[in-house]
Amino acid sequence: MRPKRVLAILGSPHIDGATATMLNHSICEAEKAGYTIAKINLYEKRLAFCAGCRRCLTSGMCVQKDDIQEIISLLHESQIVVLAAPTYWANVPAPVKNLFDRLLGTAMEETAAFLKPRLSGKKYVLLTACNTPVPFSWIFGQSRGAIRNMDEFFKTAGMKSMGKIVCANTGKTKNMPERVLRKIERCWR
Secondary structure, eight states, X not given: OOOOEEEEEEOOSOTTSHHHHHHHHXXXXXHHTTOXXXXXXXGGSOOOOOOOOOTXXXXXXXXXXXXXXXXHHHHHHOSEEEEEOOOBTTBOOHHHHHHHHHTHHHHEEEOSSSEEESOTTOEEEEEEEOSSOTTHHHHTXXXXXXXXXXXXXXXXXXXXXXXXXXXXXXXXXXXXXXXXXHHHHHHTO
């Protein structure tokens, strides 16, 4: 029987911030559900910028030699990816966007007619936190923009969502709201 694996990615520079707290809670719930976890912090990885050569679309692997090979290997070994990234200007931080750029050929194959997903059968959970208070974080597109951008990558790769959780008003929040923790827990049931 193949082991159940989760790749947990922290896309925040704050290892003890709201986004990291959300990811750590998700990791605990995944472990309770019997998954083995591989956790990476994008801010600790050496990832060059995408060179735009598009050779990865044929091979499925980026030609640049850095930490992307480790991430690709972990991605292929995992059934579920949990990505936790804060909201920066209604989007994800630069290291997360760079990860998406570098995973182009891992996520999809270019055929004569269309783009073909390469990660079908896998699932994902998206977590984001932003300083903007509710309901303005959603109304003005702050957290919605970050979720939309993360979601687009995974959907294009052929993956299925298990949940998308937002924690707004983190600038004034000392503890993670119980409602956010419960939403994370429901993803793993």
